[in-house]
Amino acid sequence: MKKEQLHALKDMILAKRESLEQSMTRERDSNDGDTNDSYERHAFHMADAGTDTMNREQQYFFAAREGVSMKALDDALERIEAGDYGMCEWCGEDIPFERLEAVPDAKLCVPCASQNERRR
Numbered sequence: 001m002k003k004e005q006l007h008a009l010k011d012m013i014l015a016k017r018e019s020l021e022q023s024m025t026r027e028r029d030s031n032d033g034d035t036n037d038s039y040e041r042h043a044f045h046m047a048d049a050g051t052d053t054m055n056r057e058q059q060y061f062f063a064a065r066e067g068v069s070m071k072a073l074d075d076a077l078e079r080i081e082a083g084d085y086g087m088c089e090w091c092g093e094d095i096p097f098e099r100l101e102a103v104p105d106a107k108l109c110v111p112c113a114s115q116n117e118r119r120r
């Protein structure tokens with residue numbers, strides 16, 4: 001892969017990571033708003049437990065809805081740093097740039113990925 005392509009992909013991953021982070025923060029902020037609302041209305045019923053867990057679960061949910069996880073993006077960045085980004089984990093072939101462009105955190109080339117799909 002060309003250096004410029006790798007740079008472009010890294011920028012893309014960083015941008016995705018940032019937007020994921022932002023959407024998590026947004027959701028957390030709006031959740032805080034909800035919590036305060038219901039706290040005022042149902043102060044008596046508010047338990048001190050559960051709020052943190054709920055936020056974590058919702059963050060997970062929104063990350064899943066985005067179709068990318070923070071961890072997958074971090075992994076991809078780590079692979080870029082390590083120099084083995086863009087290599088198929090199964091067969092060691094280069095993953096085509098077009099595929100990485102569509103799925104920046106792809107770890108498998110197209111043939112291996114479709115084989116993986118069939119296995120499931």
Ligand SMILES: [Zn+2]
Binds near residue numbers: 089092093108110113
């Ligand atoms: Zn492969």
